[in-house]
Amino acid sequence: MANPTVTVILIAITATAAAAAAPPATQYTNHTVGGPTGWFFNATTNSSFANYSSWAASQTFNLGDYLIFNTSTNQTVIETYNETTYRGCTPDDDAFEYGGGSTAFGEAQTIAVPLTLEGPAYYFSGAGDGAQCQQGMAFAIQVNKGLGLPPILNQPPPPPYSEPPSSSTQSPPVTVTGDQTPGNGGMRSGANIREGLFGILALLLLLLRL
Numbered sequence: 001m002a003n004p005t006v007t008v009i010l011i012a013i014t015a016t017a018a019a020a021a022a023p024p025a026t027q028y029t030n031h032t033v034g035g036p037t038g039w040f041f042n043a044t045t046n047s048s049f050a051n052y053s054s055w056a057a058s059q060t061f062n063l064g065d066y067l068i069f070n071t072s073t074n075q076t077v078i079e080t081y082n083e084t085t086y087r088g089c090t091p092d093d094d095a096f097e098y099g100g101g102s103t104a105f106g107e108a109q110t111i112a113v114p115l116t117l118e119g120p121a122y123y124f125s126g127a128g129d130g131a132q133c134q135q136g137m138a139f140a141i142q143v144n145k146g147l148g149l150p151p152i153l154n155q156p157p158p159p160p161y162s163e164p165p166s167s168s169t170q171s172p173p174v175t176v177t178g179d180q181t182p183g184n185g186g187m188r189s190g191a192n193i194r195e196g197l198f199g200i201l202a203l204l205l206l207l208l209r210l
C-alpha cells in the first residue's frame with residue numbers, strides 16, 4: 001500500500017490540477033469505486049484487489065455525486081473528513097461507517113455514499129482492526145462544487161421534537177355562586193319595606209278600635 005501521508009500529498013496536488021483543468025460539471029455522476037473490480041480485499045495475498053488511490057486520482061468528484069461500493073460484508077466503508085483518522089487507519093468519533101444492513105460474513109452488498117461536503121474526504125476499510133486499510137483499502141478525494149447539491153440532498157433539518165400537551169391539563173374550574181341578575185336585590189328590598197308598612201298600619205287600626 002502507498003503510504004497514506006504520501007497519498008494525501010499526491011491527491012491534493014492532483015485534485016488542485018484537476019479542478020483547474022476539469023470542464024464545468026453538467027450532470028451528477030455515480031462513481032463505482034475500483035471500477036469493475038469493486039471494493040474487495042484478498043485475504044490470501046493480504047492486499048487490496050485494486051489500487052484505489054490511483055482509481056480516485058483518475059476521477060473528478062463533485063457535490064451531489066455518489067460513490068458506489070460494490071463489495072461484501074468482509075470489508076467496511078468508513079468515511080471521514082479528518083486526515084489524521086485516515087492516516088491512522090482507525091475509525092474515530094468523527095468517522096462514519098456505512099453498512100448494508102447485514103451482519104452475515106461474506107454477503108454481497110452495494111453501498112451508495114453521497115458526496116455532500118466540498119473539499120477533501122477520505123475513505124477506508126476498518127476491517128481487520130485497520131489491517132485492510134494499511135494494505136491498500138483506502139483512498140482520498142477532493143470534492144468540487146460542480147452543480148452544487150441537488151434538492152434531495154440539500155433538505156433543511158427537521159424541526160426539534162416538541163412534547164405534546166398532557167391530556168390532564170385543564171382550565172381552572174369557574175365557580176358560579178347564586179343568581180347574579182342585576183336588580184333582584186333592589187326589588188326584594190322594596191317588597192320588604194312595603195310589607196313592614198302594611199304591618200304598622202294594621203297595628204294602628206287595631207289600636208284605634210280598642
